[in-house]
Amino acid sequence: MELMNKFNELITKQKAYMYVLQLSGWDSGTEAPRGAFKRRSEMLGVISGELFNLQTNQEFQDVVNGLFKVINELDDISKREIRKAKKNLDKIINIPKNEFVEYNKLIGLSQREWEDAKENNDYESFKGNLEQIFNFNKKFVKYYNKVDHPYDVMLDDYEEGMSMKEYDEFFNTLKKDLVPFVKEVLNSGKSLNDNFITDFYPRDKQKEFAEYLIDVMSFDKESGLMKESVHPFTWNTHSTDVRFTTRYLENFMFSSIFAAIHELGHATYEQQIDPKWDDTTLNGGTSMGIHESQSRFYENNIGRSIEFWEAHYPKLLEIFPEQLKEVSLDDFYRGVNKVEASFIRVEADELTYPMHIMVRYEIERMIMNNEVTIDELPKLWNDKMVEYLGIEPKDYAEGVLQDVHWSAGLIGYFPTYALGSAYSAQFYYTMIKEIDVEGLVKDNNIKVINDWLKEKIHKFGSSKTPKELLLEVTGEEFDSKYYIKYLKEKYGKLYL
Ligand SMILES: [Zn+2]
Numbered sequence: 001m002e003l004m005n006k007f008n009e010l011i012t013k014q015k016a017y018m019y020v021l022q023l024s025g026w027d028s029g030t031e032a033p034r035g036a037f038k039r040r041s042e043m044l045g046v047i048s049g050e051l052f053n054l055q056t057n058q059e060f061q062d063v064v065n066g067l068f069k070v071i072n073e074l075d076d077i078s079k080r081e082i083r084k085a086k087k088n089l090d091k092i093i094n095i096p097k098n099e100f101v102e103y104n105k106l107i108g109l110s111q112r113e114w115e116d117a118k119e120n121n122d123y124e125s126f127k128g129n130l131e132q133i134f135n136f137n138k139k140f141v142k143y144y145n146k147v148d149h150p151y152d153v154m155l156d157d158y159e160e161g162m163s164m165k166e167y168d169e170f171f172n173t174l175k176k177d178l179v180p181f182v183k184e185v186l187n188s189g190k191s192l193n194d195n196f197i198t199d200f201y202p203r204d205k206q207k208e209f210a211e212y213l214i215d216v217m218s219f220d221k222e223s224g225l226m227k228e229s230v231h232p233f234t235w236n237t238h239s240t241d242v243r244f245t246t247r248y249l250e251n252f253m254f255s256s257i258f259a260a261i262h263e264l265g266h267a268t269y270e271q272q273i274d275p276k277w278d279d280t281t282l283n284g285g286t287s288m289g290i291h292e293s294q295s296r297f298y299e300n301n302i303g304r305s306i307e308f309w310e311a312h313y314p315k316l317l318e319i320f321p322e323q324l325k326e327v328s329l330d331d332f333y334r335g336v337n338k339v340e341a342s343f344i345r346v347e348a349d350e351l352t353y354p355m356h357i358m359v360r361y362e363i364e365r366m367i368m369n370n371e372v373t374i375d376e377l378p379k380l381w382n383d384k385m386v387e388y389l390g391i392e393p394k395d396y397a398e399g400v401l402q403d404v405h406w407s408a409g410l411i412g413y414f415p416t417y418a419l420g421s422a423y424s425a426q427f428y429y430t431m432i433k434e435i436d437v438e439g440l441v442k443d444n445n446i447k448v449i450n451d452w453l454k455e456k457i458h459k460f461g462s463s464k465t466p467k468e469l470l471l472e473v474t475g476e477e478f479d480s481k482y483y484i485k486y487l488k489e490k491y492g493k494l495y496l
Pocket of ligand 1: 262266292295
C-alpha cells in the first residue's frame, strides 16, 4: 500500500535520528568525560528538536491518521504498527511546543540538581523541581483526553495495557500474602556465615569472572560487548548491536556478578529478537515489564539457584582461592540469597525488593491523585518503609531522594520492576513443565533455556503486547499467585 510505504520511509528517517541519539547515550553512560556534558547537551538538544519535528509534523500526522482510518484493510503487522503510532501521536500532539521545550529543559537541569541534593542530603533544594515535574506531567496527560485517570496514561506508557485497577489488585495481593511472610523471614533469626561477602575481591579478578559469565550465558560476542559504568545498564539499537555494562565494587563482589547476569538477561532478549523487525517500529523488547521479567529470570531464577553455583562455584574458587577457602558451597548459596531489611532499592534482595516498589507505587498514585503534597513526601516515604520493612530511613539520601527516576520524569515506571519479577515467575512455572531447567543449569547448558525463551518470547520483538505474550506462553492471563508461590517456596526452605 502506497501510504504504508510512505509511513516506512518517514519512520526510517526518525530511526536514523534516534540512532545518533542512542549512540551518544551509550557514550555518555560509559566513556565520555564529565566535562563533555554541556556541549553534548547543546548539540543533542538540536537533534532531539529535529526528531520531535519529524515525529509530530503535518506530513507524519497525515500519514498516520490516513492509515488509521483504513486500519481494517492493513495486514496484522501494519495494524499493530499503526495503532502504536496513532497512540504515541495522540499522546504528544496537543502539548503546546513551548511547554514541551520548557519541560525538557527542566528535566535536563533536574538530573544534576537531584545528584547534588542527594549528595548534600537536601530535600528542600530539590522539592521545587519535583513539584514542577509532577505538575507538567499532570498537565500533559490532560491534553490526551482518552482516559479517566492521569496516572493510567503514565502506567500505560511503561507497560502497555496496565492501569491502576490492575496494579492495585497486584499490590494488594502482595500486601496481604507477602508482607506477613517477609516479616516472618526477617524475624526468623537465622544467621549466616557471610563475612566473605564483604571481603576484598580485586577488580581485575572480578572482571575475569564476568567474562566467564558471558560465555556461560551464551551471549553472542559478535553482536555485543560488555563495559563498565556506575549504574549498570543494557543498550541496543538493533539485534546485532547489543551492549551492556556492569560495575566492580571491590568490597562487594555480588554486585558485579548479579549486575552482569541481570544485564545479560536484558541483552539476550534483545539479541534474540528476529532481525526482520529491525526495519519496523516493532523491534526491541515489547515492554519494560517483559524486559525486566527476562533480566530477573536470569538473575534470580538461574543466577541465584543452587544448581547454578554447583556448576560455577569451582570456577569462582579458582579465581578467588584465598577469599573463599573456608566458604562451603552451601554457605555461598545462602550468601547470595541473604534476606535483610535495607533502605536502598537497587541493593535489595529478591524477597524484600517488591516492598520497595510498593512504597513507590503507592506514593506516585497519591501524588497523581492529589492526595499528598510534595512537602509531605519524605515523611510518607519513611512511614511506608516502617510499615512494610520495619525500618526508618535516617536521611533523605537513603529515603525519598535515592532514585533517579522522578528527576528524569519517569513517573509510572517503578511498578514494572515488581511486575517483571511476577511475570518471570509465571513464565518459569510454564517453562519447567516443558524443559528440565534445573538439570540444564547444573549441566551448564543454558543455551537450551535461551532457545526456549527465543521461541516463546524473544523473537517476537514488540509485535505482541505483554498481555498477548503472557496468555500465549502460559495459557493464562497475568496471575500474581505464581510469584508468591515461587518466593514462599524458595525462601521458606532457606529461612523457615
Ligand atoms: Zn533491569
